Amino acid sequence: MKKRNLLALFSLLFAIVLFVSACSDDANSTDSDSSANSTDDEQATEEASGEKTLIFGRGADSIQLDPSKITDGESIYVTNQIYDTLVRYKEENTEVRPALATEWTPSEDGLTWTFKLRDDVKFHDGTDFTAEDVVFNFERWATSAEYIYYGYMFGASEDDLGGIIEKVEATGDYEVKFTLSEPNAPFLQTLAMPPFGIASPEAVEEFGEDYFKNPVGTGPFVFEEWVPDDSITVTKNEDYFGETANVDKVIFRTIPDNGARFMELQSGSIDLMTGLNPQDIQTAESDENLQIIRRPSMNVSYMAMNTSKEGPMSEKLVRQAINLAIDKEKLITLYEGIGKAAKNPIPPSLWGYNDDIEDYGYDVEQAKALLAEAGYADGFDITLYTFANPRPYMPQPKVTAQAIQEMLKAVNINVEIIENDWDTHLAATENGEHDMAFLGWTGDNGDPDNFLYVLLDKDNAKMGSAGNIAFYKSDEVHDLLKAAQTEMDQEKRTELYLKAQEIIHEDAPWFPIAHTTPPIAASKNVVDYVPHPTGSEPFNLLDIKE
Amino acid sequence: MHHLSLQPNPIPDPNTVNVDQSEQTKSRRLWIDSAMRIVKSKTSFIGLCIILILILTAIFAPLIATHSPTAQDIINRYQPPSSEHFLGTDELGRDIFSRIVHGSRISIQIGVIAVGIAMIIGVLLGGVAGYFGRWIDQIIMRIIDIMMAFPSILLAIALVAVLGPGLTNAMIAVGIVGIPQFARIVRSAVLSIKETEYIEAAKSIGAKHGRVLMQHVLPNCVAPIIVQTTLSIGTAILDAAGLSFLGLGAQPPTPEWGAMLSDGQAAIQNAPWVVAFPGLAIFFVVLGFNLLGDGLRDALDPRLKQ
Numbered sequence: 001m002k003k004r005n006l007l008a009l010f011s012l013l014f015a016i017v018l019f020v021s022a023c024s025d026d027a028n029s030t031d032s033d034s035s036a037n038s039t040d041d042e043q044a045t046e047e048a049s050g051e052k053t054l055i056f057g058r059g060a061d062s063i064q065l066d067p068s069k070i071t072d073g074e075s076i077y078v079t080n081q082i083y084d085t086l087v088r089y090k091e092e093n094t095e096v097r098p099a100l101a102t103e104w105t106p107s108e109d110g111l112t113w114t115f116k117l118r119d120d121v122k123f124h125d126g127t128d129f130t131a132e133d134v135v136f137n138f139e140r141w142a143t144s145a146e147y148i149y150y151g152y153m154f155g156a157s158e159d160d161l162g163g164i165i166e167k168v169e170a171t172g173d174y175e176v177k178f179t180l181s182e183p184n185a186p187f188l189q190t191l192a193m194p195p196f197g198i199a200s201p202e203a204v205e206e207f208g209e210d211y212f213k214n215p216v217g218t219g220p221f222v223f224e225e226w227v228p229d230d231s232i233t234v235t236k237n238e239d240y241f242g243e244t245a246n247v248d249k250v251i252f253r254t255i256p257d258n259g260a261r262f263m264e265l266q267s268g269s270i271d272l273m274t275g276l277n278p279q280d281i282q283t284a285e286s287d288e289n290l291q292i293i294r295r296p297s298m299n300v301s302y303m304a305m306n307t308s309k310e311g312p313m314s315e316k317l318v319r320q321a322i323n324l325a326i327d328k329e330k331l332i333t334l335y336e337g338i339g340k341a342a343k344n345p346i347p348p349s350l351w352g353y354n355d356d357i358e359d360y361g362y363d364v365e366q367a368k369a370l371l372a373e374a375g376y377a378d379g380f381d382i383t384l385y386t387f388a389n390p391r392p393y394m395p396q397p398k399v400t401a402q403a404i405q406e407m408l409k410a411v412n413i414n415v416e417i418i419e420n421d422w423d424t425h426l427a428a429t430e431n432g433e434h435d436m437a438f439l440g441w442t443g444d445n446g447d448p449d450n451f452l453y454v455l456l457d458k459d460n461a462k463m464g465s466a467g468n469i470a471f472y473k474s475d476e477v478h479d480l481l482k483a484a485q486t487e488m489d490q491e492k493r494t495e496l497y498l499k500a501q502e503i504i505h506e507d508a509p510w511f512p513i514a515h516t517t518p519p520i521a522a523s524k525n526v527v528d529y530v531p532h533p534t535g536s537e538p539f540n541l542l543d544i545k546e
Numbered sequence: 547m548h549h550l551s552l553q554p555n556p557i558p559d560p561n562t563v564n565v566d567q568s569e570q571t572k573s574r575r576l577w578i579d580s581a582m583r584i585v586k587s588k589t590s591f592i593g594l595c596i597i598l599i600l601i602l603t604a605i606f607a608p609l610i611a612t613h614s615p616t617a618q619d620i621i622n623r624y625q626p627p628s629s630e631h632f633l634g635t636d637e638l639g640r641d642i643f644s645r646i647v648h649g650s651r652i653s654i655q656i657g658v659i660a661v662g663i664a665m666i667i668g669v670l671l672g673g674v675a676g677y678f679g680r681w682i683d684q685i686i687m688r689i690i691d692i693m694m695a696f697p698s699i700l701l702a703i704a705l706v707a708v709l710g711p712g713l714t715n716a717m718i719a720v721g722i723v724g725i726p727q728f729a730r731i732v733r734s735a736v737l738s739i740k741e742t743e744y745i746e747a748a749k750s751i752g753a754k755h756g757r758v759l760m761q762h763v764l765p766n767c768v769a770p771i772i773v774q775t776t777l778s779i780g781t782a783i784l785d786a787a788g789l790s791f792l793g794l795g796a797q798p799p800t801p802e803w804g805a806m807l808s809d810g811q812a813a814i815q816n817a818p819w820v821v822a823f824p825g826l827a828i829f830f831v832v833l834g835f836n837l838l839g840d841g842l843r844d845a846l847d848p849r850l851k852q
Contacts, residue, residue: 257811258812259811259812259814259815262815277812277813279624279812279813279815279816279817280815280816282816283815283816330620330621331620333620333621333623334620334623334637334638388793396637396812398798398809399637399638399809401798402618402638402798402799403618403620403638405798405799406616406617406618406638406799416797417797417798419793
């Protein structure tokens with residue numbers, strides 16, 4: 001009897017261990033085991049057939065593979081492989097290079113842009129790429145507000161779905177002309193953004209609602225398979241007009257837990273991973289089989305305060321008090337050396353950064369005084385929405401949230417932390433359910449407009465598709481940002497952005513947290529991998545050496 | 547088949563039935579015997595000690611803890627165990643020892659409330675099913691079968707998903723999940739007890755169903771209920787820790803052991819103490835309840851009486 005009890009106990013223990021490991025692996029432990037085995041097998045067959053597979057581990061699945069409808073980095077990672085844009089960025093910075101378009105000319109007044117297109121490009125479904133396809137795509141994006149980025153970048157709204165793009169016409173088989181209603185300084189930079197990848201019109205029409213699961217572009221990789229929450233597979237496009245990929249296949253595997261993902265990298269079942277726990281950087285650096293690659297910094301993480309909600313968050317004094325009550329220097333230590341404290345919404349690597357602004361600093365007494373002045377001396381209860389998986393700009397959201405919770409307790413603000421999955425978090429914050437929420441942004445085009453207009457202009461404070469989740473509606477800032485968009489002279493634009501940052505600092509819709517240099521851990525076999533500051537890049541240039 | 551005369555007087559009405567004095571002494575001796583057996587058995591004594599330590603820790607938590615369980619010291623995060631922090635510090639520089647000590651209160655709370663829910667509902671359902679039999683039995687037990695078809699933690703997760711995350715809801719969910727165990731054990735005990743002569747006697751003098759069930763049948767199921775309760779507390783603590791681990795139970799900054807495990811896992815390679823100690827705490831408490839539960843099962847079995 002006793003013996004059997006002990007046995008039962010041990011099996012219970014075993015079950016705990018199993019349970020815990022299963023959880024951290026998102027119940028994929030058997031899956032990963034088998035894929036670990038199959039990688040070995042694959043490597044064996046790889047050598048035989050010479051096929052190279054890159055397995056990329058990440059924390060969350062893509063939301064859609066139609067880049068025009070999403071803003072999340074995990075979707076863009078994959079669509080970057082499948083689609084091309086008219087122009088693209090240089091490998092290491094945001095300088096614009098030819099892609100589907102070979103040359104372009106703006107008119108004197110900046111209102112029309114003419115692009116000459118390549119005549120040797122085929123979509124993955126075999127159809128030819130022509131000027132009509134460009135027109136089709138731009139017209140499609142101007143049909144509904146669900147094409148989020150189009151709205152963000154071209155000022156489109158429910159009433160004006162086209163935004164500043166008045167007309168897109170094919171002026172020849174391989175020539176396309178854009179007519180704008182006002183000059184737009186970042187226009188060319190914007191066209192290189194992944195959301196404006198050109199899709200095959202045939203495929204869009206064929207798949208309709210399901211197109212986001214069946215993407216067809218012209219890029220270096222062809223979409224093969226998507227197993228939701230598990231993996232996305234793309235294979236090499238042999239007919240790619242640019243540099244044909246060195247690897248034959250890329251598998252994007254979703255492994256939610258950072259630690260588990262890192263262990264898979266250590267064991268060799270994945271080749272490359274994002275979302276490294278900052279604590280693991282040292283371990284990776286001292287591992288002779290691994291390397292740390294640092295992505296150039298062009299991001300910001302912040303805590304947005306929902307200014308549209310009645311109550312404390314609508315008071316400027318309260319928002320300033322929160323800025324004063326959080327010890328940012330201490331908070332940044334939770335970034336374990338990969339982050340620098342932020343005082344502005346745009347990163348210092350970008351032109352137009354206002355370095356004259358003095359951050360609020362940490363001053364509990366002054367915070368209390370401001371709260372008292374606003375009539376909240378006794379404090380209040382408030383929610384802080386955060387997400388479960390780490391993001392490149394915020395490696396430890398939950399821990400960071402708990403630190404802020406504790407710091408705000410000192411000024412009698414009682415924070416309830418609400419943690420959601422990544423896509424639930426995005427939906428909840430776009431709908432303005434939060435009082436305060438964590439989020440971050442990785443620059444898409446190297447223009448301050450892409451941060452300030454997208455994240456803090458009243459045009460983008462629309463419930464349901466908000467980029468401005470502080471719902472900050474300042475007419476003054478709006479006028480400055482619009483002026484900067486239509487001004488073609490960069491010096492004058494800089495002036496306008498400097499001024500806008502001052503007003504934003506004063507109104508304090510955010511508590512800016514950090515700018516990070518996101519680490520990527522990779523096997524030493526991965527070579528020629530150059531991470532792009534915009535957060536993702538096509539994988540045709542990297543290689544795996546045996 | 548056996549029934550335990552734990553109740554001093556199984557027969558209802560002192561006017562109609564003589565109270566046998568020796569019967570009372572006998573049942574008192576049974577309790578003493580059982581207690582002696584628990585103390586004598588090494589394993590169940592260890593279990594008892596662990597639980598006593600847990601209870602004392604929970605009562606005197608503020609005196610035992612060396613730091614506040616929620617006070618952060620971010621600069622000193624991930625400190626290994628030292629004389630200042632007996633079990634080291636976690637990802638926010640909180641003292642792990644103090645958090646575990648305060649977490650004992652939450653574990654006891656979970657154990658008592660969740661198992662309380664399971665026991666009250668389970669005993670009533672099982673009692674009614676066993677006593678009345680026929681279609682009532684069929685309906686209740688088929689529902690219980692459906693509940694048992696789900697792995698318990700999965701059912702608990704589903705329930706929390708409906709109720710919303712939080713410690714209270716996690717306790718309710720774990721409680722509901724525990725109902726079938728109680729219902730089945732009580733039902734089978736009731737099935738054997740209801741055929742006994744003293745129940746027949748009670749019925750024959752006109753006692754109503756409710757009275758017979760509540761006063762005569764159920765009190766005689768106490769032994770298996772005690773055993774099941776003790777064993778269930780361990781499981782309940784484990785399940786609730788599992789829910790907290792998944793972020794569905796205790797919310798930050800509550801020092802719940804499962805949540806501590808979950809929060810600390812990022813550092814498992816570099817600061818293993820952050821997960822090791824809450825894990826050990828869960829391990830020992832569950833072990834304690836299981837050892838005691840097994841000991842009780844043996845001790846309360848009259849067949850083992852020497």
